Amino acid sequence: MSMTTEPGGEGLLGVRAATKVLNLNPSTVTRYLQDHPSLNLGNETRPKVDIAALREHRAENVDPARRGSHAGRLFGEVKAGQPEAAAAPGAKAVLLRARAARETTMAQTVRVDLDVKKKLLVPLAEVEAGVVDAGMVLQNALLDLGSRVAESLSSMDAPGEIAALLETEHRRALQDFHAALTAMSKSLKAEDQSRAAEPT
Secondary structure, eight states, rough: OOEEEETOOEEEEEEEHHHHHTTHHHHHHHHHHHGGGGGGOOOSSSSSSEEHHHHHHHHHHGGGGGOEEEEETTTEEEEEEEEOOSSSTTHHHHHHHHHHHHHHHHHHHHHHHHHHTTTOOOHHHHHHHHHHHHHHHHHHHHHHHHHHHHHHTTTOOOOHHHHHHHHHHHHHHHHHHHHHHHHHHHHHHHHHHHHSSSSS
16 A cells, blocks of 8 residues: 655545545545545546545535445535435435434434423323222222112112113213213322422
């Protein structure tokens, strides 16, 4: 590997040697030098580059979020006036989808962080406890049903009357259950509002 050393630098390298140092495709470096001829310190047939200068120039002019190999060229490394899609067919659509997914994830993360600061998130243990409490309310309502209708059922012979009584009592039990859940929901909302009002 031929190299011309310059004071204070990593030296001048040919295209192939430079690609090994920078871990890039040869065509990527060649095109970059064509787009930025001032970086070519050799000539057209035997181009040479200062590795430090090339690395610094790419860092300033190539968007890191858009880097990715496609036919030997990085996203964003297109000639002036040339549409990006022409340099990398389909790459722009992929990039836009990736950016949209990233922005959505970031927005969700910010929302979660904000909810944590406002103390709006409910611990899993509290959710599980609420489900158990709701189940107990329904269970008690159904268990009480027998004692409420026992006496009435003992004096009934007609199936229609028995069915009507059971339907009424079932509806009453479910209405009581709904009322209990509504009360629990209002209580939880009041707690959330109280937490949100607390200084973060």
